Amino acid sequence: MSPNQLQTFAQWSGYFTLFCAAVTVLAWILKWGFRFRLVGVTGFMGVLTTGLFALSLGLYTRPEIPGAVRFSLVYDTGATETVIAVSPQITETQLDATLQQAAADLFSSGRLSQGRDKMVVRLRTVLHPSPGVSQPLYLGQVERSLSSREDDQMKITIFRDRLAQLPKVTS
Secondary structure, eight states: OOHHHHHHHHHHHHHHHHHHHHHHHHHHHHTOTTHHHHHHHHHHHHHHHHHHHHHHHHOOOOOOOTTOOOOEEEEEOSSSEEEEEOOSOOOHHHHHHHHHHHHHHSOOTTOOOTTOSEEEEEEEEEEOSSTTOOEEEEEEEEEEESSOSSOTTOEEEEOHHHHTTSOOOOO
């Protein structure tokens, strides 16, 4: 169910809640016997309307970027800095798509700006040049707006010199 559908349901539920409230006030004025039941119905409709409205705000379907590979979140300040990790068998096109996917997935209007208007997502992998030795290698980063979900000004930087250090994939 899309957020737009939930918003429509919440709107119509709100109208019905107002109608129930009006009938309840009328029942109290005219001293109808079932006026206490109408208070319950109106209260229930108010809770239902509030819930539908809250769901319409909270649900968001994230876009799926073609070519993006799975990544894991390594570090997140909850503000402007995040780091994700991918497998060393990644191509440049997959790297670009994965950075776009991470920028979309990690966006949240609740992030703290700490005086900056951009969020930076860095992408890294881990190489093992010899047994028992691990070497983190940053392959790229994306800077996106903290204020707008639809950011058409994202700045993607791919470190091609570091990408060349990755082991060649043999088919």
